[in-house]
Amino acid sequence: MKDTKIVTKKLSFYYGEKMALNSVSVEMPEKQVTAFIGPSGCGKSTFLRTLNRMNDLIPNVKIEGEVLIDDLNIYDKKVDVVNLRKKIGMVFQKSNPFAKSIFENIAYGPKINGISDKKMLEEIVVTSLQRTAIWDEVKDRMNHSALGLSGGQQQRLCIARTLAVNPEIILMDEPASALDPISTAKIEELIFELKKNFTIVIVTHNMQQAARVSDLTAFFYLGELIEFGKTRKIFTTPDKKQTEDYITGRFG
Amino acid sequence: MNQHGFTKESLRKKFRLSEYLSQRIITGVAFLSITIIVLIFFFVFKETIPVFQQPDKGSAIDSEELVQEQYGVFAESEEEDDRPEVYGMELDSALMGSRDYGADASTAEDERVTVSDLLGDQWYPVSSNPRYGLIPLFVGTIKITIISILFAAPIAILAALFSAAFAPTWMREWVKPAIELLAGFPSVVIGFFALMVMATVLQELFGYETRLNAFVGGIAMGLAAIPIIFTITEDALTAIPGTYKEASLALGATKWQTALFVTLPAATPGIFAAILLGIGRVFGETMIALMATGNAALISANPFESVRTLAATIGAEMAEVVFGDTHYGVLFLIGSLLFVFTFTLNALAEFYVKGRLMKRIQGKIS
Numbered sequence: 331m332k333d334t335k336i337v338t339k340k341l342s343f344y345y346g347e348k349m350a351l352n353s354v355s356v357e358m359p360e361k362q363v364t365a366f367i368g369p370s371g372c373g374k375s376t377f378l379r380t381l382n383r384m385n386d387l388i389p390n391v392k393i394e395g396e397v398l399i400d401d402l403n404i405y406d407k408k409v410d411v412v413n414l415r416k417k418i419g420m421v422f423q424k425s426n427p428f429a430k431s432i433f434e435n436i437a438y439g440p441k442i443n444g445i446s447d448k449k450m451l452e453e454i455v456v457t458s459l460q461r462t463a464i465w466d467e468v469k470d471r472m473n474h475s476a477l478g479l480s481g482g483q484q485q486r487l488c489i490a491r492t493l494a495v496n497p498e499i500i501l502m503d504e505p506a507s508a509l510d511p512i513s514t515a516k517i518e519e520l521i522f523e524l525k526k527n528f529t530i531v532i533v534t535h536n537m538q539q540a541a542r543v544s545d546l547t548a549f550f551y552l553g554e555l556i557e558f559g560k561t562r563k564i565f566t567t568p569d570k571k572q573t574e575d576y577i578t579g580r581f582g
Numbered sequence: 583m584n585q586h587g588f589t590k591e592s593l594r595k596k597f598r599l600s601e602y603l604s605q606r607i608i609t610g611v612a613f614l615s616i617t618i619i620v621l622i623f624f625f626v627f628k629e630t631i632p633v634f635q636q637p638d639k640g641s642a643i644d645s646e647e648l649v650q651e652q653y654g655v656f657a658e659s660e661e662e663d664d665r666p667e668v669y670g671m672e673l674d675s676a677l678m679g680s681r682d683y684g685a686d687a688s689t690a691e692d693e694r695v696t697v698s699d700l701l702g703d704q705w706y707p708v709s710s711n712p713r714y715g716l717i718p719l720f721v722g723t724i725k726i727t728i729i730s731i732l733f734a735a736p737i738a739i740l741a742a743l744f745s746a747a748f749a750p751t752w753m754r755e756w757v758k759p760a761i762e763l764l765a766g767f768p769s770v771v772i773g774f775f776a777l778m779v780m781a782t783v784l785q786e787l788f789g790y791e792t793r794l795n796a797f798v799g800g801i802a803m804g805l806a807a808i809p810i811i812f813t814i815t816e817d818a819l820t821a822i823p824g825t826y827k828e829a830s831l832a833l834g835a836t837k838w839q840t841a842l843f844v845t846l847p848a849a850t851p852g853i854f855a856a857i858l859l860g861i862g863r864v865f866g867e868t869m870i871a872l873m874a875t876g877n878a879a880l881i882s883a884n885p886f887e888s889v890r891t892l893a894a895t896i897g898a899e900m901a902e903v904v905f906g907d908t909h910y911g912v913l914f915l916i917g918s919l920l921f922v923f924t925f926t927l928n929a930l931a932e933f934y935v936k937g938r939l940m941k942r943i944q945g946k947i948s
Contacts, residue, residue, distance in 0.1 A: 389750070412834055412836050415833065419833070422829065424825060426826060426828070428848070443834065
């Protein structure tokens with residue numbers, strides 16, 4: 331087991347009065363892929379979004395417990411959310427490139443971080459696109475709108491955009507749920523490649539996908555963490571009956 | 583009664599009276615309003631036509647031929663009764679014609695203005711030597727439009743940005759209707775306020791000579807344009823998918839960076855449309871112009887001099903004009919021009935710009 335990167339301690343989350351997460355405690359190791367599975371509305375996306383404090387944007391939410399990244403509580407009052415998010419990239423369910431050119435999409439992150447040197451920007455853009463294996467497909471149309479790309483390409487572009495700010499952790503919220511099988515396979519390959527350098531947390535509806543890409547799997551049900559462990563074990567010999575029922579497709 | 587199966591009887595076509603009537607009535611009402619607008623359109627243009635029934639240049643023979651033609655048309659029109667009055671203008675036009683063209687004096691025959699008359703730099707429609715140069719009116723209108731948009735657009739766009747991107751929900755629910763309420767503000771009230779209060783305050787502040795001028799009028803009209811620009815910009819900004827905002831914030835951008843570099847650029851076509859509609863509002867605004875601009879038809883770049891706008895000219899002079907004479911026709915010409923301009927602006931805003939915004943969001947253009 332590698333070093334632990336992200337730890338949550340008794341994390342509870344409320345939308346107004348409604349409890350969405352109930353005292354979740356997990357330890358996620360560095361440079362591994364951790365997958366969250368569970369039926370819709372079980373809190374797995376909410377949990378993912380507590381890790382980079384995206385839930386701060388929603389009014390009337392309340393959070394209890396701690397999220398420690400490298401032993402630092404990210405909900406500490408002294409933590410700057412903007413700087414936190416620079417270290418934690420996020421890829422969304424629906425690919426969301428900006429209505430800008432492909433180049434500008436990738437360069438946006440470095441630019442807001444104060445990099446204005448054109449050569450440096452170009453280098454970052456090219457490296458990011460190469461790392462997401464999309465460079466060959468887009469290198470001739472860097473100045474075209476990113477919205478003209480296919481769904482799979484857009485999603486890889488979004489991952490490249492995330493990489494451009496050089497995060498340590500990448501959160502993925504069902505990154506392949508809107509994609510066809512071939513694009514999905516490409517994203518999965520990419521995740522496999524990226525985990526050499528990044529700690530990855532992925533939410534997925536697709537259990538086969540969790541089984542294929544992840545090292546650890548957490549099963550959520552109704553806001554509670556039911557079971558958490560090595561992916562192989564969760565998918566072959568789960569401890570809990572609920573986990574087994576879900577994985578074998580008996581509910582959810 | 584409830585037999586099973588599909589029979590001819592159970593599927594027989596039924597006539598539903600209420601359905602039929604309501605459909606017809608609604609269609610009728612819709613077409614009625616369209617018809618009314620088209621009729622107004624035609625009326626304004628019809629009244630304009632006589633102004634142009636004389637060619638502005640050409641030999642005497644040509645003119646005569648066309649003069650004949652003009653009479654022909656004229657005889658058909660309902661304004662036959664007004665012909666004596668029209669003839670009355672002949673003298674004045676003759677004077678002007680000889681002044682402008684010299685050799686072309688034969689055009690003195692016509693009682694109508696020429697295009698080059700309209701391009702003159704003097705607007706003295708009621709002098710004994712009337713001049714119908716529209717240029718000062720155009721200059722005035724454009725000057726005041728520029729001033730008011732320069733004043734209104736930044737305020738309205740920043741207010742919209744605040745409302746769409748920064749304001750907490752409760753404040754947004756409060757700010758938006760409040761500003762939109764301003765749109766329903768009678769312009770005569772804004773004009774009155776400008777005339778009585780703003781003019782004095784601004785004069786003390788800037789120390790210019792003429793109390794009522796393009797600057798005061800422009801600011802007052804800006805007040806009228808702000809709600810329009812605000813509302814449409816706000817709509818354009820909130821129409822930008824939240825996923826853009828999330829993506830930007832997740833990259834570690836601040837709220838301000840997100841608003842400025844992501845939301846605002848994505849909404850540019852909508853903001854452009856908002857400004858166009860704002861221009862349209864100012865362009866056609868009559869009451870404020872009439873009350874706060876001084877109404878002197880000057881050609882000058884100085885924003886602190888009085889101006890006379892196209893719309894205010896109609897407002898001020900239409901009531902005193904002789905029905906059917908040249909001045910009357912020229913005022914209708916101004917009306918037509920205003921109509922064409924605002925129509926073009928609105929059409930541009932509606933079809934071209936909004937289409938672009940949609941395409942941009944859907945990713946069909948770069």
